[in-house]
Amino acid sequence: xxxPLYGFVQGDTMGVVVLGRLDGTxxxxxxxxxxAAGVRVDRSGPYxxxxxxxxxxxxxxxxxxxxxxxxxxxxxxxxxxxx
Amino acid sequence: xxxxxxxxxxxxxxxxxxxxxxxDVFPSEVSGTPWLAAEDWxxxxxxxxxxxxxxVANQSEKERALxxxxxxxxxxxxxxxxxxxxxxxxxxxxxxxxxxxxxxVIGNLRAARFGRTGAWRTAASFGALDELRHTQIPxxxxxxxxxxxxxxxxxxxxxxxxxxVAIAARHLTDxxxxxxxxxxxxxxxxxxxxxxxxxxxxxxxxxxxxxxGDRLFETLLGSIQSDEARHAQIGGPVLAKLVETDLKLAQxxxxxxxWRSWLLFAIVTGFAMDYLTxxxxxxxxxxxxxxxxxxxxFLQTLxxxxxxxxxxxxxxxxxxxxxxxxxxxxxxxxxxxxxxDLVVPGPEERAWLRSKYPASxxxxxxxWEQITARWRQADPGNDFAVHGAAIVGFCELCQLVxxxxxxxxxxxxxxxxxxxxxxxxxxxCRWIFESEPERYAGHAGLVQRxxxxxxxxxxxxxxxxxxxxxxxxxxKDAFGGAYPWLTREPR
Numbered sequence: 257x258x259x260p261l262y263g264f265v266q267g268d269t270m271g272v273v274v275l276g277r278l279d280g281t282x283x284x285x286x287x288x289x290x291x292a293a294g295v296r297v298d299r300s301g302p303y304x305x306x307x308x309x310x311x312x313x314x315x316x317x318x319x320x321x322x323x324x325x326x327x328x329x330x331x332x333x334x335x336x337x338x339x
Numbered sequence: 340x341x342x343x344x345x346x347x348x349x350x351x352x353x354x355x356x357x358x359x360x361x362x363d364v365f366p367s368e369v370s371g372t373p374w375l376a377a378e379d380w381x382x383x384x385x386x387x388x389x390x391x392x393x394x395v396a397n398q399s400e401k402e403r404a405l406x407x408x409x410x411x412x413x414x415x416x417x418x419x420x421x422x423x424x425x426x427x428x429x430x431x432x433x434x435x436x437x438x439x440x441x442x443x444v445i446g447n448l449r450a451a452r453f454g455r456t457g458a459w460r461t462a463a464s465f466g467a468l469d470e471l472r473h474t475q476i477p478x479x480x481x482x483x484x485x486x487x488x489x490x491x492x493x494x495x496x497x498x499x500x501x502x503x504v505a506i507a508a509r510h511l512t513d514x515x516x517x518x519x520x521x522x523x524x525x526x527x528x529x530x531x532x533x534x535x536x537x538x539x540x541x542x543x544x545x546x547x548x549x550x551x552g553d554r555l556f557e558t559l560l561g562s563i564q565s566d567e568a569r570h571a572q573i574g575g576p577v578l579a580k581l582v583e584t585d586l587k588l589a590q591x592x593x594x595x596x597x598w599r600s601w602l603l604f605a606i607v608t609g610f611a612m613d614y615l616t617x618x619x620x621x622x623x624x625x626x627x628x629x630x631x632x633x634x635x636x637f638l639q640t641l642x643x644x645x646x647x648x649x650x651x652x653x654x655x656x657x658x659x660x661x662x663x664x665x666x667x668x669x670x671x672x673x674x675x676x677x678x679x680d681l682v683v684p685g686p687e688e689r690a691w692l693r694s695k696y697p698a699s700x701x702x703x704x705x706x707w708e709q710i711t712a713r714w715r716q717a718d719p720g721n722d723f724a725v726h727g728a729a730i731v732g733f734c735e736l737c738q739l740v741x742x743x744x745x746x747x748x749x750x751x752x753x754x755x756x757x758x759x760x761x762x763x764x765x766x767x768c769r770w771i772f773e774s775e776p777e778r779y780a781g782h783a784g785l786v787q788r789x790x791x792x793x794x795x796x797x798x799x800x801x802x803x804x805x806x807x808x809x810x811x812x813x814x815k816d817a818f819g820g821a822y823p824w825l826t827r828e829p830r
Contacts, residue, residue, distance in 0.1 A: 260790055262732050262741070262762055264749045269706055270669035271732035271741030271751050271762075273786055292729035295672045298709040326760040328753045 259318070259325040261285070265293040266303075266332050276329075278319040282312040285323075289331050302334040342390070350388060351458040353377070370453040371522030373585045380580065383456040387572040394465055398472065401562050405476065408558040413480060415487045417555070423680070423817045425551050428611035430490050430679035432544075432556075433477045434497035435508060435607055440473035442516035446528060447570070450521035459573060463521070466529075466570030473563050480559060489811045493678040500807035501794070503731070503785050504677060507738035510782065511599055522577060526589070527596035530574025533567050535637045536600050539608050541567060543628040547612060550620040575644075582645050591774065593641070594649040598767040601655065602662075602737050609663030610670075613695075614681070618688050624695035626659050651767040654750075658743070658765075660699035664692075665742035668706045672727045674814035675802055682817045683710060685824045702746045711825060719821035728798055733784050734764035736772045743768075756780065 263274045272292045276285045286305050290297070305312045307329055312321045323329070356364055367374040389397070418426065447470055450463035481494040497505050515527050541564030548557040581589040605625075612625040623631070638648055649655065671681045684692060684707060693700040710725060717724035732741040732751070743764035744750030750765045756776055763769040772779050785805075788794040794805045802808045 260730075260786075262751065262753065264741075264751065266748070267702075267705060267746050268749075269665035269703070269742055269746055271749055272727075273730035273732050273789075292727070295713060295725060295727050296668060296706045296709055298705070298712065324760075326753065326762070328751060328762065330749075 259323070261323065262326060262328045263289040263292060264328065264330050265289055265297050266330070267297045267299055268293045269296060274329075276318050276323060278323070279317055281314065282316055282318065282321060283314040285318060285329065286314065286331055289329070299333065303331050304334065306330045306332060346388070346390065349390070350461045351456065352461075353457040365453055365455060369449070369520060370455060371520030373581075373588070375455070375580070375584060377455065379584075380455040380459075383459055383576050383580065385458060385462045385572045385576060387569045389465065389569065394468070397565075398468075401565065405558055405562050408555055409480060412555045413483070415484060418484060418487070421553055422551060422617045424615045424682045425553065425617065426488075427679040427681065427814075427817060428615040429481075429553070429556060430493060431607060431610060431615075432540075433481050433491070433494040434678060435603075437474045437477045437494060438498035439508065439512045439516065440470045442512045443470040443528065444474065446516040446519060446524045450524055450573070454521045454525075459521075459525075459577070462570060462573050466573065469566035469570055472566065476559055476563070480555065489809070490678050490680075490814075492812065496807065497678065501785075502676070502678070502806040502808070503733065503738070503740075506785060507733075508603070510738045511603060514778070515596065515599070522581060523592055525574050525577035526581065526592040528574070529571050530578050531593060531596040532600045533571035534574055534640070535597065535633060536604050537564070537567050537571070538632045538636075539604055539628055540564075543623075543632055544608055544611060546622075547616050547620065550622070551616060578644055586645070589644075590646055593646055594651070594767075595771050595774070597637075597649050598651065598655070598771065599737065601658070602739060605658070605663040606666055606739070610667055613663065613692065614667055614684060614688075618691060621691065624692075625663060626695065629659055649767075651765075651770075654766060657745075660696055661703075661745050662742060664696070664699060664703050665746070666740060668703065668710075669731075669740050669742055671710065672725070673731060674816065675722065675726060675798075675808070676731075676806055677814040678808065678812055680814050680817035683707065683714070683820070683822065683825075685822055699745070706746065714816075714820040714822075714825055715827055717820060720819040722815050722820070725816070725820065730786065730789060730796060732762065733786055734768050735761040735782075735784050736763055736768035736779060738782075738784055739764065 257278045258275045259278060260273050261276050262271050264271050274285070274288050274292050276288070282305050286303065305314070307323060307327050312323070361377060362374070444467050447463045447467035451460050451467055454460045454463050477494055481491045484491040498509065515532070516524070519527055541560050545557050545560040545564070548560065578589060609625040612621070612628060641648060670677060671683070674681045689704065689707065713725040733739065734741055741749060741751045741762065741764045751762055752766060752769050753760060753762050754769060757780060761772070763772060785794065789796050795801050802813055
């Protein structure tokens, strides 16, 4: 099952709507988000995905992490990652 | 008879009702709240008075002046001489203006019937005539240009589409101009929008148009400004009565309409002043114009009425540095979704922006570096190589792109209401929604339309079917990405 999510990449100027597979991993969602913001954000390095204050496990499935439709998901760069 | 002998009687003609109740003639649902008896409205006085004869004579003179400039400078060849990016400012403004003004005709006519004093109704009648004129002028001036450039057709077409900007504009104007009772209309439109903000357009932008050499647009703005300056005066005396009788409501209406007006002007005027005006013609930045024409004067006016500055003032001041830049960069990467072309600021323009926005530009610069890098890898004219493809997120109050906060931290906030999850670009937008959820909850935003299958998710299908754009009319890079300063590696 696919759910729509509001995604925000740190360093971007806008929020986008991305589709996340509940059976897919958090890391896949992160890659999806970076693709969606790629025309404006060119950055690589370690990052984390968060829903509110909750940090998501990159290896876990979205379902396991209790990600729900229209959640706000933030991609936040780890300090020290290349700008 | 001398004018003094009949003028007040004519402008403030009123009578007592003998066979109906005053509450039935002016029901609160249409006349607005707080409902006060006619006695309480006595003494309502607009500072700027005119007679019908003077009004007609003045308007006729203004029409003659505008007509003369149009005859001299209104040919397609005259517009072809204007800077390419400036033409986009014209397309943006002229699409936003006429049918919003037409909605203002209706708002004024409601006040002309349901305003609570004869003088108020007289002033609103003139206001309705003004706004009808403001509807017709841009339609008249831009229509001949359609034969040259299809994007000018959006002067009339814009409000009839489900383009995302049109959805946002209608969401604002439907409430402010079509749906508001005369009290809210006077506070929101006459006081906040027209007194607080339109100087930005009619004086600030008019000066920019002069410098660019666009005398026709300058004359248009000047001609409209003198009307606005008159009928905007309705707002003050209505607000003064509201402050006297319901201070809390007065403050809430000012806070609400200041925020909503700010978002609109940030885009319409902010784009024009900081991005679409040629660098050589730029003087003050949008932020500097805001400080001079809106912030200083508006805060002083609020104090005079016994009102506080809006509760979100610090958020607003922060947004002055970021908001229109974030929307512009976002819109650039979705330029095919609008009806005007956009430009990439070059090195000199970025230096100017850095000097004007030292607090925010360092966080925006990487975005333009990435856009530039994408163009370096793309052939000139290949716009979709430097374009977004994901569905854009929109605020469920202002209906604009989620561009609040800063690139480091977007200020969007998700809340639950009535069993539905909603997203807002900012705390003020959330506050406005939650203050009157019954007013807004039924509106279907663009994302909701896509998720419900009422609009396509594929961007090209969305542009064509929902936004009403075609290849000829959708926005592109104004220079096809071929800038003298943008070098490409030979391939």
